[in-house]
Amino acid sequence: MQRSWIEETISKVGQEVLLFGWVKKIRDHGKITFVDLGDLSGEIQLVLSNFKGKLSPYLPLRVVGVVHQRPEKLINPKLPTGKIEVEVKEIEVLNDTLPLPFPLNDKGYQLNEVLRLKYRYLDLRRHRLLENLKKRSQLVEGMRRFLFKHRFLEIETPLLTKSTPEGARDFLVPSRLQPGKFYALPQSPQQYKQLLMVAGVERYFQIARCLRDEDPRADRGFEFTQLDLEMSFVTQEEIMNLIESMIIFLSKELGFKVYQQPFPRITYQEAMRKYGADKFDLRKKKEKGVLAFAWVTHFPFFEKDEDGKWTFTHNPFSKPLDEYEDDLLKGKNIGQIIATQYDLVCNGYEVGGGSLRAHKPELLAAVFRILGYSPKEIETKFGHMIKALSYGAPPHGGIALGIDRLTAIIQGESSIKEVIAFPMSASGTTSVMDAPAEVTKDQLKELGLKLLPKKDD
Ligand code: ASP
Numbered sequence: 001m002q003r004s005w006i007e008e009t010i011s012k013v014g015q016e017v018l019l020f021g022w023v024k025k026i027r028d029h030g031k032i033t034f035v036d037l038g039d040l041s042g043e044i045q046l047v048l049s050n051f052k053g054k055l056s057p058y059l060p061l062r063v064v065g066v067v068h069q070r071p072e073k074l075i076n077p078k079l080p081t082g083k084i085e086v087e088v089k090e091i092e093v094l095n096d097t098l099p100l101p102f103p104l105n106d107k108g109y110q111l112n113e114v115l116r117l118k119y120r121y122l123d124l125r126r127h128r129l130l131e132n133l134k135k136r137s138q139l140v141e142g143m144r145r146f147l148f149k150h151r152f153l154e155i156e157t158p159l160l161t162k163s164t165p166e167g168a169r170d171f172l173v174p175s176r177l178q179p180g181k182f183y184a185l186p187q188s189p190q191q192y193k194q195l196l197m198v199a200g201v202e203r204y205f206q207i208a209r210c211l212r213d214e215d216p217r218a219d220r221g222f223e224f225t226q227l228d229l230e231m232s233f234v235t236q237e238e239i240m241n242l243i244e245s246m247i248i249f250l251s252k253e254l255g256f257k258v259y260q261q262p263f264p265r266i267t268y269q270e271a272m273r274k275y276g277a278d279k280f281d282l283r284k285k286k287e288k289g290v291l292a293f294a295w296v297t298h299f300p301f302f303e304k305d306e307d308g309k310w311t312f313t314h315n316p317f318s319k320p321l322d323e324y325e326d327d328l329l330k331g332k333n334i335g336q337i338i339a340t341q342y343d344l345v346c347n348g349y350e351v352g353g354g355s356l357r358a359h360k361p362e363l364l365a366a367v368f369r370i371l372g373y374s375p376k377e378i379e380t381k382f383g384h385m386i387k388a389l390s391y392g393a394p395p396h397g398g399i400a401l402g403i404d405r406l407t408a409i410i411q412g413e414s415s416i417k418e419v420i421a422f423p424m425s426a427s428g429t430t431s432v433m434d435a436p437a438e439v440t441k442d443q444l445k446e447l448g449l450k451l452l453p454k455k456d457d
Contacts, residue, residue, distance in 0.1 A: 001064070007041035010081055012067045017086065019044070019063045022125075025105075026055050037061060037086075040130075045070075045085040058097055058104070058125065064090040113425055120422055120431040132419045135254065136407040140207055142253045143227055146246045152203040152229065157192035159209070163381075164191050165316055168212035171222070179448030185211040188400065190317055191385055193230040194357060197396040198388045205229040207403065219415050221424035226352075230398030236340055236356055239397055240295060243344065243352070247293060256410050259283060259292035263344075267298040281348035288412040293346050301328070301339040302370060310334055310370050314341045317385075318355035319363055329366050344401065351406050354399025361389040 004017040021039035035046040035055060046063060065086040076082035101119050102111055104126050116123045123129060144154065163170045166187035173183040186192075188210045196204045208228040216222065231239060244263055251258050259282060271278050278299075282292040301320055305311045312318075320328050324337040344352035358364040365386055368378045378386070404416040417423040422431040429435070444450065 005041040006037065006039045006044045006081065009044055009067050009084060009086065013069055013084060014067065016064065016066050016089070019061075019065070019086065021061060021063075023055050023057055023059045023061060025057070037063065042080055044079075044081040045076075046088050046091075047085050048088045048091065051088075051091075053091070053093065055093075056097065056099075058100060058122075060094040062090075062092040062094055063088055117423070117425050117429075117431040124421065129418065132407065132411050132413065133421060135411055136403070136419055138254055139250065139407055139410070140227075140403065142250045143205075143207075143246065146249050147203075147205050147229070150203065150242065152205045153201055155196060155201065155204050155206060157186070157189040157196075157206065157208070159185060161186050161192075164188060165312075166190065166210075166212065167312070168214045171211050171213050174447040174449055176447055187212050188226070189228050190315065193228060193398060194317065194385070194393075194396065195388055197230055197232045197359075198391060198393045200232075202232045202394075203229075204231075204398075208400075216424065216426060216428045218426050219417065221417075221420070222428065223424075224416075225403045226400040227403055228398070228400045230396060232394040232396040234395075234397060236297075236342060236397065239354060239356075239399060240342055243399060243401070244293075251291070254410060255289070257290045259290055260294075263293040263295055265295045265297060268296055268300070269298065271296050278343065279345045279348060279350045283347065286347075289410070291346050291409060293344060293351075296343045296345060297341070298338050299341040299343070300335065301337040301341075301367075302334050304335075309372055312367070312371065314339060314343075314353060315355055316367050316371065317357050317364065318367075319358040325363065328363065328370070331366065331370055334370055340397070342399070344399075346406070347409050349405055349409065350402075351409070352399055352401035354397065356395070356397035359389060359393045359395050361386045364389060 001016070001018040003020055004012060006019060006021065009017055009019070019037060019039070021037045024036040024038040024043060027034040031050060033048040033051045033055075035048060036043050037046050046065065063086065065088040067084055067086055070083055070085050100122060101115065102108070102122075104122065107128050108116065108123060108126050124133070147154075160173060160183040163184040164187055168187055170184040170187065173185065175181045175183060189206060189208050193204050193206075206228045208226055209223055210226060211223045213222060214220065231242075248258060248261065264282065266274070268278055271280065278296050280294070282294055283290060299313055301313065301318065301324075302310045303313050318339045318341055319325075321338050321340055327333045327337055340356040342354060343350055358367060364382070365378060368382060373381065404420055407419040408414070408416045411419060413419055424430055
């Protein structure tokens with residue numbers, strides 16, 4: 001007999017079915033025991049007569065039984081399977097379980113984070129979290145479907161790579177074969193996606209993992225996922241319009257509402273004046289499932305850091321608006337240069353950002369000059385990009401959308417950890433596996449590394 005999903009039993013009244021799943025609830029009435037069985041598709045009531053074995057929540061079961069209509073007064077209108085039940089003929093408990101460390105039939109917000117993450121594989125059994133993972137998967141599937149329809153290619157880029165500046169610290173990976181040298185994990189696929197444009201790919205996307213060594217906060221880990229895309233021969237307008245139509249498409253597929261359409265556009269200067277920030281919430285009242293998107297444009301390209309040196313505000317690979325190109329090339333009026341940057345905000349969060357890129361080598365070199373790199377540093381750090389752009393690079397631009405944040409907003413979750421399968425704790429420890437961890441002396445030796453004594457040793 002083939003396995004039936006619980007959801008399918010609705011159309012199988014009178015038939016014998018084979019089900020797999022977990023015990024969700026048990027109601028023992030002596031001669032008759034009712035068990036709620038749950039699988040990925042839903043829940044159903046099992047009816048067992050004269051059952052002598054022992055059942056407890058979250059034992060995995062194999063069940064053979066006959067689907068029956070429930071007596072009228074036992075119908076549960078709240079469940080899709082509420083009009084039926086399964087009369088059990090065979091039941092097999094597939095494994096034992098230890099008592100659960102916490103209950104799973106509530107939302108779980110009140111629990112201690114360390115405990116939740118230590119037992120994340122149990123925490124995820126919670127209905128709320130499984131629904132979050134399902135929605136995230138649907139979101140990514142919808143993005144893929146939309147982008148494939150628009151000729152995009154999905155392409156993976158390396159994880160072991162060279163530093164690419166996005167304004168954070170790099171995670172470094174020591175090389176065993178070239179001791180003393182290090183790879184950097186990507187803060188974003190920025191440089192590779194631009195190289196793909198030089199290669200003639202024209203439309204690239206990737207569900208990309210980005211790693212940034214920033215001080216962890218309650219709601220920020222070291223890694224996150226973004227929909228990363230890049231297009232050739234396009235204007236800023238065309239990229240923004242494509243993203244808008246993708247979001248409208250996703251809203252229909254996933255059932256969320258878009259507050260205002262077309263998305264309002266506001267300059268950075270206006271946003272600062274009106275909201276005192278470059279991210280804001282347009283909604284008059286907060287309603288779950290309503291997403292208020294807006295574009296913010298006209299960001300300054302550069303700003304001064306604490307040491308009074310020029311730094312980029314968003315992305316050093318951007319190009320300025322045409323009218324500022326001359327100033328950029330000459331390194332003049334630096335504070336006034338406006339970038340082609342566009343940020344997408346939603347319900348008070350920044351959910352994406354992108355720009356047109358400096359596709360001419362002299363523009364990119366000018367940016368790095370302003371950032372204070374010497375000609376030699378430009379050559380060693382970014383020579384490969386400047387060279388690649390010198391081979392007829394097409395005009396291009398792109399964007400990245402944060403998948404964690406977008407899913408959290410759609411699901412009405414305030415923390416992105418609720419939509420990440422295995423997030424980190426606030427102190428930067430991984431779920432379940434407790435990394436970072438110490439390594440053996442031999443491993444260090446192989447890498448040509450020696451640890452300094454800890455400060456308090
Ligand atoms: N590289 C940028 C980021 O990761 C996005 C982009 O400009 O495409 O934020």
